[in-house]
Amino acid sequence: MYSQILANVARHVTLTPEQATSFTHLLRAQQVASGDHLLVAGEHTTCLWFVVRGCVRTYLTDAQGREHNLAFSTEGWWCTDSASFFDGGRATLPLQALEETSLLSLSLADLEHLCTQVPPFERFFRLLYQKGYQLLERRLVAMLRLTAEARFLRFHRQYPRLLHRVAQKHIAAYLGITPEFLSMLRRKHTRPPRS
Amino acid sequence: MYSQILANVARHVTLTPEQATSFTHLLRAQQVASGDHLLVAGEHTTCLWFVVRGCVRTYLTDAQGREHNLAFSTEGWWCTDSASFFDGGRATLPLQALEETSLLSLSLADLEHLCTQVPPFERFFRLLYQKGYQLLERRLVAMLRLTAEARFLRFHRQYPRLLHRVAQKHIAAYLGITPEFLSMLRRKHTRPPRS
DNA sequence: CGTCTATTTGAATGTACTCAAAAGCGGTGG
């Protein structure tokens, strides 16, 4: 049950068996159906989630009512609305399960407790955010000057699985293009012009 | 000399006078001329910089030789190439001073030392990255579906100073548009159509 | 099987780019 999350933590820091146990005791298992929201815009959350199985999207609805996906969190990824979780405000980034999803959640109080009482955790969460920062940085670079087509091909290469796992409209909302244009790109690349 | 950086640290954590002193002793002051590079692509860096006065841009040159600016770090901001600094690789994001700039630098070894020996620092750097993550997240949202014009206006509102402090071509490379198009947007908005 | 939503397709449109050239601006040396 906890092997995945412990392996995830072990990628950055080493825990003693006791530390590992006190960590897992703080986790709460949760199961949500496809389409359900873990977090709704305007609510406050005290949960940081770890995806054990399934897929969660972090999105945002703009002034024109269009949705933009910031992230897809599949097995082994963490998710929350940082602004709400850490700063105590209302969430602006709702989280929705795109499949039946199993999660483990950690409350902010418990995270703070871990960080102050178990030094490896402060370090773990620093590294987690540091890595997340680098990922966002690369994504931003992609947005800055790659064309929609190049972004699509890049996504195809980086996350070949997600392309078939997640609805096209969600991929489009992640790449920053319209579903119609994504459809056109797909046609172009899955049925390549025979040469 | 150290008041700015101590105030910056104090925004997130509280230090005892001794901790503050042991911190400032690890810092190295540095001065670079406008146009100079703090870090060149391909090099490795062991420095995390804090800008005391001046302005540094974090950029990247793409396959077509075009530059894209990821960040402008002015007074009170930190900068480095995280991938090189933390993961030990070669830098892909050069850092260039856009003005005569005064910096304080902290080596990775000293940062690690601080993080393990002085608990508030592990926390400080966690919060620093967490905040950086949230900023990047908002920037990404802006790129995802705002038009160039909306991004320009947003930048104008958020960083009114930078608009006049930094060369237009750098602003354009930050917003993800051509200098020509930025020029057109400026004309449109600084000399509004008299109604 | 029927309904609802997602995806595909195409035509018309618009946003932002490329390319070329002129104008502006700052520094340097005569």
Added chain:
DNA sequence: CCACCGCTTTTGAGTACATTCAAATAGACG
């Protein structure tokens, strides 16, 4: 102090990439 040089910014015409809108088709779910 002025003239020249290099670089940045402006301007405009033509173009390309991606969007909007509308409609048809395909798929999923009860």
